[in-house]
Amino acid sequence: MTKFPKKPAKLKNRLGLPPVEASTTLDQPEHAPAVPETIVKVARKKTGRTLPFGTRVSPEFMKDFKTVAVQDEMKHVELLEKMLSVYKAQR
């Protein structure tokens, strides 16, 4: 009977099979895109109207005020400025 050496040990590979797919990173920018800057509303420095102005008025006043502004094609702020200048002239 032919003498055979000891059976060669079967070497297992516990890592499994390598991936066949490719990563999808090479079209990515080097640095992650930065968070877009929040848009800060800049006050209109050109007109000099830089401060907020708010007050509560009655519904009737508001209706009249808006109607006049529309009729005379004025901005609310323009009407307000006009009103003040008229008041100052007449007081």
Place this chain on the structure above:
Amino acid sequence: MGYIVSFIAQKGGVGKSTLTRALAREANSAGWSVKVADLDTQQGTVADWHKVRLNQGHEPVGSVEVIGSVAVALKNAASYDLLVLDAAARASAVTADLAKHSNLSVIPTCASRDDLMPAIRLANELRKTGVPTSKIVLALTRVTTEAEIREAREFITEAGYTALDGCLYEKPAYRQAQNGGLAVTETRYKGLNKKAEVLMQSLVNKIIE
């Protein structure tokens, strides 16, 4: 025109900078003029290490610079025998650019499946973008046992890539050497230096192939 070698990976901590340092040191001590471009502008690992090296009074490994773009890094490549590019710890358009301009792209990987899978996927993607397989090699790092090394090599070969001969073992002495500005071929232990040199020699043979 000199050789251009890039160390790339999708992951951090796999040994890009370690191998960059060792290759630069070996080339420099062989009389080559070496430029190292540290492309990780946020961490600058190699640049920091080189500062330590110089402060400790060791020989420089060449001209080491933190560089923000591949174009700038390649600008003076012709003036050096070897340009070593150490990429950031992620794969991006820059990685593809590096690989295209390099004579050899080295993807260091540890022997775990968690490290091997992304390394092979990156190699696959590089191949898809037109980088020839012959210009991509994998280097095994932080290995511990022969069985682990064998399995990792088989995995890499099965995927169709070359794993460099030799590997970098997980040894505190390598870390200690690097902490003091030395390369993995300059530890206090001859045996460990020899092992690292096998990997470096295999890399050099592949570069000049």
